[in-house]
Amino acid sequence: MERTERIMLWIGGVVMAVFFAAVVVLAAGFGVDVPGCITEVKPFERDTLFQRADGRYELHVVARMWAYQMPPVELPVGSEVDIYLSSGDVLHGFHIDRTNVNLMAIPGTVAYARVRFREAGDYPIICHEYCGIGHQQMVGVIRVVQ
């Protein structure tokens, strides 16, 4: 192998190692995780919002054509929310704007994500999976207040 080839191979390897280390730092150091899909529980059919502890909430959302069945959500800044999402009919999307929450509502399963709302304001929720003629009306909102 030529010397130049070896150097380029090393540079490529180091770059890949840096990328991999950055992903590990993101997951271990900052708690950024991929969304989960829970298949061993029976999907819920009722929407609820529980307060688990001070600043900790659990939100159950049922997606149906063409709205999110969820209670009015108004949370204080800094709240950490465990979101459980199910679908009552077909495949839906669930993306909370300005956050990393990006879930699929799959009939028969429960999708899960954890999010912390660090800033006050309205966080729009949109369905980003085409789900029928009223897809574009399928929106929701989470309000975060001081």
Next chain:
Amino acid sequence: MVQQEPFKPRGAIAFFLLMLLFYGIAWFSVYVEVLRRG
């Protein structure tokens, strides 16, 4: 007889390094956005 200097693929090396730089910028811009959204 003409003496030739050893061949060095300068164009390929430059392309490779620029490609890594581009990948790094694209990758870390998404990375920073994920971090920012926390």
